[in-house]
Structure formats: C-alpha cells, structure tokens
Amino acid sequence: MARGKGKDSDPEAFWRKYAERYGEKVLAYRLGKYVSGWDEFEAAGISGLWGLVIATSGGFRFHHFPQENWLQAAARSVSGGEPPQERTIFIPADSIFSAGIIAEKKLWKRILAPKTPLLVIHYRSGDNEERDLSLETDGGAEALAAELRALRKR
Numbered sequence: 001m002a003r004g005k006g007k008d009s010d011p012e013a014f015w016r017k018y019a020e021r022y023g024e025k026v027l028a029y030r031l032g033k034y035v036s037g038w039d040e041f042e043a044a045g046i047s048g049l050w051g052l053v054i055a056t057s058g059g060f061r062f063h064h065f066p067q068e069n070w071l072q073a074a075a076r077s078v079s080g081g082e083p084p085q086e087r088t089i090f091i092p093a094d095s096i097f098s099a100g101i102i103a104e105k106k107l108w109k110r111i112l113a114p115k116t117p118l119l120v121i122h123y124r125s126g127d128n129e130e131r132d133l134s135l136e137t138d139g140g141a142e143a144l145a146a147e148l149r150a151l152r153k154r
Contacts, residue, residue: 024056028054028144028147029053029055030053031138032053032138032141033048033136034047034064035047036134037121038089051064052065053119053141059096061088061089062088062089064086064088065086089133091133095123095125096121096122099144099145099148100145101119101120101142101145102120103139117136118137119134119141120134121133121148
C-alpha cells in the first residue's frame with residue numbers, strides 16, 4: 001500500500017467521521033493555535049496549544065489531539081507522569097456574537113514584523129459573561145470566520 005493512502009490518512013473519511021461523532025455538519029476548518037479566552041485552559045495554564053479550528057452547523061470547535069513522541073513517552077514512563085490529554089473547546093452557535101480576523105494591514109509591517117492573523121470570537125460563556133476567544137490562524141481563516149458569523153443568521 002502506498003504511503004499516505006491508508007484508510008486512516010483519508011481526509012474525507014476523517015471529516016465524515018468527525019461530523020458523525022458530533023452530529024454536526026463541518027462548514028470550514030483550519031489549523032490554529034489557542035492563545036487566550038477559555039476559562040478551563042486559563043485555569044490550567046494552557047497556552048500555545050495547536051489543534052483544529054472548526055466551524056460546524058452547531059457552533060465553534062477547537063480540537064487538540066494528544067501527541068507524544070517516543071522520547072516523551074519514555075520520560076513519562078520513568079517519571080510516572082500522565083499521558084497527554086485531548087483538549088477541546090465548544091461554543092454553541094447561539095452563544096457566538098461575532099467572529100473576525102485581526103491581521104496587520106500595512107504592507108511594510110507585514111514584511112518587517114510579520115504576525116500571524118488572529119481569529120477572535122466574541123461569545124457568551126457558561127457563566128453568562130461576554131468573552132473573546134483568540135486563536136492564531138493562517139491567512140485563509142476568513143472563510144471560517146464568515147461561517148461563524150453566518151451561524152447567527154440561521
């Protein structure tokens with residue numbers, strides 16, 4: 001079997017299973033890094049966590065899949081530490097007020113001091129407070145932000 005052609009590496013199958021698992025249609029996705037704005041992560045001191053940034057028919061999802069290389073696994077087995085944990089964020093569509101991309105507009109700043117665009121989701125938290133969730137994304141995340149904004153109109 002050719003490398004990358006196994007059933008576990010088929011992106012369409014992955015997204016089909018993901019949609020079935022959550023019962024929500026996947027509208028758009030990107031790779032992104034959690035920056036701030038989620039109480040559970042803040043309390044645990046979690047930042048800089050990479051994962052999938054996903055707009056679904058049900059709302060917004062951030063999904064970090066646990067990973068560990070052989071050296072980390074060996075060190076953990078000696079120290080008796082816990083294995084890495086799956087981390088997720090879910091914001092229901094009716095809790096999202098807005099979503100947008102913050103990116104540097106001036107060409108000279110983009111060239112001399114490039115910064116990764118931020119996806120910022122303004123939402124209502126479980127304790128009924130208004131919050132901003134920030135995630136670093138690539139420049140193609142505007143479609144994802146547009147899908148999240150459109151959820152409010154559905």
